[in-house]
Amino acid sequence: MTSPTFKLLMALLLTGINSRKSDSDDTPGNTSFHRLSIDGQFTSHDVEQAATDFGNQYHLLPSTVLHPASVADIAATVTYVFQLGLSSRVTIAARGHGHSLQGQAQAPGGIVVLMESLGKWKTMQTHHGPDPYVDAPGGELWINVLKETLRYGLAPKSWTDYLHLTIGGTLSNAGISGQAFKQGPQISNVHQLEVITGKGEVVNCSSTQNEELFHSVLGGLGQFGIITQARIALETAPKMVKWIRVLYTNFTSFTEDQEMLISSEKTFDYIEGFVIINRTGILNNWRSSFNPKNPVQASHFKSVGKTLFCLEMTKNFDPENHEKMMHEVEGLLSQLRYVPSTLFQSEVSYLEFLDRVHVSEAKLRLKGLWEIPHPWLNLLVPRTGIHAFANEIFGKILTDGSNGPILLYPLNKSKWDNRTSVVIPDEGVFYLVAFLWSAPLSSGQDSLEKTLTQNERILEFCKKANIQIKQYLPYYRTEEDWKSHFGPRWEEFKQKKQEYDPLAILAPGQRIFQKEVASS
Structure with missing residues (x-):
């Protein structure tokens, strides 16, 4: 059988292309890839879409877009570009569901591979047994993985808050949510x-x-390889979720209670926190479909001008064990120091809880507020610096209600595999602090610039205060900043890049390494 790589190289010869390409061959609009013989197809009509992502701040056009019909299509394309050597500027970016924030899945003048196309040809397979797992394409969405495995009463153990992301995308970063304190990241x-x-x-x-x-590819920001399939650990899936939110006015009580919960053997199944700055009418907007335990007390709670801290928790259960679950929940709640009148709760299906953000997405899309700039800033803050961080950021830098939620919750380092490429703070407990900003276009460019400036102020404070943060979904503009991010692991990271992607073909949008081109 003729290999896809051989077919590509023959097509290369037949079309009169040689490895000494001029710079003009690498500009957008070049169509040489369209004539290569693969099972899928190269297209140019969708280069604009491939240059757009959720962050909506970068718009770097590729030369062509690959819709692979097989793993062999992707492998042959990478092989072709690799064999062009240093005479070509062409790079390759794997694009999942387009949820990157700063152009990380873009390839200016290069090739964008639409990984979701792979799911049409490469199907999921769920395996039972004492250690169940699912084999799923790298371009498959987590929501589809969940729906597939639930058919067998199973589900992955660890999640992200938003499930309409691809497997390869989250595994190239870490994949974290409120289960990570117990199950570790994805x-x-x-x-x-x-x-x-x-x-x-x-x-x-x-x-x-x-x-x-x-281990290099996991959390490797796409630098060492394109994930085309993953074998993901599964567990027995619960049917229902007890979903609880409570409010704090004291940051110390809020963090101490969170840390107590994530260190306890008997605890909730999901724990996250939110920061709510200077909002009014918060109990009407914030509680959504939750029911207050005491409606009269809740109606008397005043939120004007306060910075509030919301603790969100869930307990998984099956309907036949409802009474046992309630007993466990009441015991856990009795240990917490939240404002008693602000206990809100709900019971939903496991699927409804895990896919909760998609409901908000639908509402925002209807209002035209989804496809706007999202200048997010995600930080991993060591426990020893979290109070100094909060005092400055929530007390001084952020004084007004923000356009978007602020997450703040602790994670256990012991649940992270230190052999992967992810860099985290060197403390037993550290916090995810995620500023999930939106910059509505109706507010003009000033809204985006103001938020970006705000982000810079946060980072500058951490640097001056010597709070050893690490960026999650990191973005840096210089090699020096990347060196600082990886610290003593930088040389090892560079060596692995040289071994697995020596020409720096992959994931150019991360801006860590730049492909070198030989002079004519």
Whole structure:
């Protein structure tokens, strides 16, 4: 059987293209890839879409877009670009559901691979047994993984808050949500990967087979390979969720209660926190469909001008065990120091809870508030610096109600595999602090610039106060900043890049490495 790589190289010869391409061959609009023989197709009509992402701040046009019909299509394309060597500027970016924030899945003048196309040809397979798992394409959405595995009464152990993201996308970062304190991030719940390296090699890897590549790719920001399949650990899925929100006015009580809960053996199944700055009418907007335990007391709670801290928790249960679940929840709540009148609760299906953000997305889309700039800032803050951080950020830098939620909750370092590429604070407990801003276009460019300036002030404070933060979904403009981010792991990271993607073909939008081109 003729290999896709051979077909690509033959097409290269037949179309009269040689490896000594001029710079003009790499500009948008070049159509040489369209004539290559693959099972899928290259297109140019959707380059604008491929240059747009959720962050909506960068718009870098690729030369062409690959809709792969097989893993071989992607491997052959990478091999082709690799064999062009240093004579070509072409790079390749794997694009999932387009949820990058700063152009990380864009490839200016290069090739964007639409990973979701792979799901049409490569299906999921759920495996039962004492250690169940699902094999799923890298371009599959987590929501589809959930729906597929729920058919068998199973589900992945760790999630992100938003499920309309691809497997390869979240595993290239970490994948965290309120379950991570107990289950670890998503990258701690993967058994095996199929990866295409920057040389075009298709490699199966795990903690016992090609283990260096396996751990490098997990949290590797797409620098070492394109994830085309993942074997994800599963557990028995609950049917229902007890969903609880309470409010605090004291930050110390808020954080101490969170830390107590994530260190306890018997605790909730999901724990997250939110910061609510200077909002009025908060109990009407914030509680959504939740019911107050005491409606009269709740109606008397005044929120004007206060910075409030919301603790959100869930307890999984099956309907036949409802009484037992309620007893456990009441015991846990009795240990907490929230404002008693602000206990709000609800009971929903497991699927409804996990897909909760999608409901908000639908509402925002109707209002035209989804496809706008999202200048998010996600930080991992060491526990020892969280109070100094909060005093400055929530007390001085952020004084008005913000356009978007602010998440703040602790994670256990012991649940993270230190062999992966993710860089986290060197403390046993650290906090995710996520500023999930929106910059409505109706507010003009000033809204975006104001938020970006605000982000810079937050980062500058952390630097001056020597709070050893790490960015989650990191974005830096200079090599020096990347060196600082990786710290003592920078040289190791560079060496792995040289081994698995020596020409720096993959994930150019991360702006960590730049492809070198030989002079004519």
